[in-house]
Amino acid sequence: xxxxxxxxxxxxxxxxxxxxxxxxxxxxxxxxxxxxxxxxxxxxxxxxxxxxxxxxxxxxxxxxxxxxxxxxxxxxxxxxxxxxxxxxxxxxxxxxxxxxxxxxxxxxxxxxxxxxxxxxxxxxxxxxxxxxxxxxxxxxxxxxxxxxxxxxxxxxxxxxxxxxxxxxxxxxxxxxxxxxxxxxxxxxxxxxxxxxxxxxxxxxxxxxxxxxxxxxxxxxxxxxxxxxxxxxxxxxxx
Numbered sequence: 001x002x003x004x005x006x007x008x009x010x011x012x013x014x015x016x017x018x019x020x021x022x023x024x025x026x027x028x029x030x031x032x033x034x035x036x037x038x039x040x041x042x043x044x045x046x047x048x049x050x051x052x053x054x055x056x057x058x059x060x061x062x063x064x065x066x067x068x069x070x071x072x073x074x075x076x077x078x079x080x081x082x083x084x085x086x087x088x089x090x091x092x093x094x095x096x097x098x099x100x101x102x103x104x105x106x107x108x109x110x111x112x113x114x115x116x117x118x119x120x121x122x123x124x125x126x127x128x129x130x131x132x133x134x135x136x137x138x139x140x141x142x143x144x145x146x147x148x149x150x151x152x153x154x155x156x157x158x159x160x161x162x163x164x165x166x167x168x169x170x171x172x173x174x175x176x177x178x179x180x181x182x183x184x185x186x187x188x189x190x191x192x193x194x195x196x197x198x199x200x201x202x203x204x205x206x207x208x209x210x211x212x213x214x215x216x217x218x219x220x221x222x223x224x225x226x227x228x229x230x231x232x233x234x235x236x237x238x
Contacts, residue, residue: 005018005221005224005225005228006225006228007184007187007188007191008188009228010224010227010228012050012054012180013054014224014227015050015184015187016050016051018224019046019047019050019187019191020047021220022191022217022220023040023043023044023047025216026040026043026194027040029213033209034198034201034209034210034213035201036194036197036198039193039194039197040194042193042194043191043194046183046186046187046191047187049183049187050183050184052179053179053180053183054180062164062167062168062171065164066118066161066164066165069157069160069161069164070118070121070161072160072161073121073125073154073157073158073161074114076150076153076154076157076158077106077113077114077125077128077154078114079150079153080106080147080150080151080154081106083145083147083150084099084100084102084106084145084147085099085103087099087145088100088103090145094144095144095145098140098141098142098144098145099144099145101137101138102132102138102141102142102145102147105128105131105132105138106128109124109127109128110124113125113128118165122158122161122162122165125158126158126162128154129151129154129155129158133155195217198210198213198214198217202214
C-alpha cells in the first residue's frame with residue numbers, strides 16, 4: 001500500500017515540490033511498461049500550472065523594485081528633514097522661523113518616518129506632501145528655505161512606490177484567490193489518479209516491477225508527512 005500525504009495540509013511551495021518530485025521519480029522509470037504514461041503527463045501539466053500560479057520571478061521583481069523605490073523615498077524624506085534642521089540655524093530670522101515651522105510639521109508625523117512599515121510610510125508621506133503643497137503658511141515657509149525641489153522629489157518617489165505596491169497587491173490577490181486555489185483540487189485529483197493507478201497494478205505485480213517506484217514515492221510522501229507533523233507540533237508548543 002501507498003503512504004499518502006495529506007496534500008491539503010501542505011503549503012503552496014511544499015505541494016508543488018512534492019508533485020514535481022513525484023514526476024521526477026516516474027520519469028526515471030519506463031512509464032509505458034508500467035502503464036502510467038498518461039497519468040504522469042497529466043501530473044506534469046498540473047505542476048506547470050501551479051508553478052505559473054506562484055509567479056516566483058514576478059514576485060522577486062516586485063520585491064526588488066519596491067526596495068529600491070522605498071530607499072528613494074527614505075532618502076528624500078531624510079534629506080528634506082535635514083534641510084529643515086539646517087535652516088533652523090539660518091542667520092535670517094524669518095528663514096529660521098519658517099524652517100522650524102516646517103520641521104515641526106514633519107515631526108508631527110513622527111521623527112522616524114523612514115523606518116515605518118511600507119503602508120504607514122506611504123500614508124504619512126502622502127499626507128505630509130499634501131500639507132506642504134496646500135497650506136499657505138507652509139507654502140510660504142518652503143519658499144523661504146528654498147527646498148521645494150526636495151518636496152517634489154519626495155512626492156514623485158512616494159507616488160511611484162504606491163503605484164507599484166498597488167500592482168503587487170493586485171497581482172497577489174489574483175494569484176492567491178483564483179489561480180492557485182482553483183488549480184489545487186484538480187492537482188490533488190490528478191496526483192491520486194496516478195497513485196491509485198500504480199496501486200491497482202501492484203496487486204497484479206508478480207514480477208515486482210512496481211516495487212521500486214512504490215518505495216520511492218512512499219519515501220517521498222513520508223518526508224512531507226513529517227513536515228506536516230513537525231509544523232503541528234511546533235504550533236502546539238507555541
